[in-house]
Amino acid sequence: MAQTRDEETLPAEASGFSDMSDSELLEFLDLEDAEESGASLSKLGPSKPSKTEGKAVSLQNHKRGTNVSSPMDKFHLKYLYVTDLSTQKWCELQMAYGKELPGFLTPEKADVLDTGASIHLARELELHDLVTVPITTREDAWAIKFLNMLSMIPTLQSEGRIREFPVFGEVEGILVVGMIDELHYTANGELELAELKTRRRPMLPRAAQKKKDAFQVSLYKYIFDSMVQGKVTPAGLIHHIELCPDKPLGPSVLRHARQGGVSVKSLGDLMELVFLSLTLSDLPVIDILKIEYIHQETATVLGTEIVSFEEKEVRREAQHYVAYWVGHREPQGVDVEEAWKCQTCDYKDICEWRKGGGALSAVLEPQAKKPK
DNA sequence: ATTGCTGAAGGG
Numbered sequence: 001m002a003q004t005r006d007e008e009t010l011p012a013e014a015s016g017f018s019d020m021s022d023s024e025l026l027e028f029l030d031l032e033d034a035e036e037s038g039a040s041l042s043k044l045g046p047s048k049p050s051k052t053e054g055k056a057v058s059l060q061n062h063k064r065g066t067n068v069s070s071p072m073d074k075f076h077l078k079y080l081y082v083t084d085l086s087t088q089k090w091c092e093l094q095m096a097y098g099k100e101l102p103g104f105l106t107p108e109k110a111d112v113l114d115t116g117a118s119i120h121l122a123r124e125l126e127l128h129d130l131v132t133v134p135i136t137t138r139e140d141a142w143a144i145k146f147l148n149m150l151s152m153i154p155t156l157q158s159e160g161r162i163r164e165f166p167v168f169g170e171v172e173g174i175l176v177v178g179m180i181d182e183l184h185y186t187a188n189g190e191l192e193l194a195e196l197k198t199r200r201r202p203m204l205p206r207a208a209q210k211k212k213d214a215f216q217v218s219l220y221k222y223i224f225d226s227m228v229q230g231k232v233t234p235a236g237l238i239h240h241i242e243l244c245p246d247k248p249l250g251p252s253v254l255r256h257a258r259q260g261g262v263s264v265k266s267l268g269d270l271m272e273l274v275f276l277s278l279t280l281s282d283l284p285v286i287d288i289l290k291i292e293y294i295h296q297e298t299a300t301v302l303g304t305e306i307v308s309f310e311e312k313e314v315r316r317e318a319q320h321y322v323a324y325w326v327g328h329r330e331p332q333g334v335d336v337e338e339a340w341k342c343q344t345c346d347y348k349d350i351c352e353w354r355k356g357g358g359a360l361s362a363v364l365e366p367q368a369k370k371p372k
Numbered sequence: 373a374t375t376g377c378t379g380a381a382g383g384g
Binding site: 075076077078079081082083084087090102103105107109110111112113114115116117118119120138141144145164166177178179181197198199200205206208209212216296341344345 | 373374375376377378379380381382383384
């Protein structure tokens, strides 16, 4: 509805997300120690509105119909979500169908997802309130993200725990954007990422699910670490997202910045502040990756996984997945031994992988049976 | 599940 109030705390139901088409959530933390940051605004981001767009299409149209453009182009994507890559690990084709035909989920699945989302929201609200800020531009949306980060970083350092921390950075040449469930310091002073996974049934996930989840949190660490190490620069971001750093921010965004003790006039200012905050706040890289599986209905802890971060392996995998996105290879379905995933897949009836041989044909020829 | 030329994640 028309929200002319300065702040509006959302109700705790997940349905509060329903009318957010032109608004953005601001995580509203205590604002005590945010004053110091308004000092050094001298260096602005490079004001180069890059004019390089859409010219990869004309290259190979006569080839063979396929590969006219990469999936990045085809879906008009400037960046990927972390969960795009992790669901791609579950099944690349299913993920691709999901992009192409959104809203294919069965009501049962939707209900499970919805329940999970509600549980996550409830936990988020334990740590901070939500504030609705009306926005009109993509620049505004990113500004809210940055303002959230500016308030969360000091909170992590002083109180030791934050939830829903935004991350973004380059992964194998593509910008990848995500949201870390929770970051906190342990009793030993280590920075731990805690990812919560809720489950419909009170059972531990199978190995395939664990691997997908481990990849997800590994990507978070990879990106977060690169942020605190200064590898994610304002100029680089602007290049990827094609934002205008000098375009004036919306009045409601500016008002909230001021209320948070942040004095900026443009997105470029804000990005510089975030960059400084990330690199000069003594944030460590993430020491521990933890995944906790709980039962939706009873909140019983089903299991806890500690993921060991293998950078080489993560990058190798990411490279493989990105190769699909940039059009270097066709999408693949699951391997034969994982064809069980197809049983619950919303796209099993239209899946070309199954029709054309992929896993199915292999499953249907049980000839190499070993009688031992 | 919906919204979107992009809240990202939600679970199997």
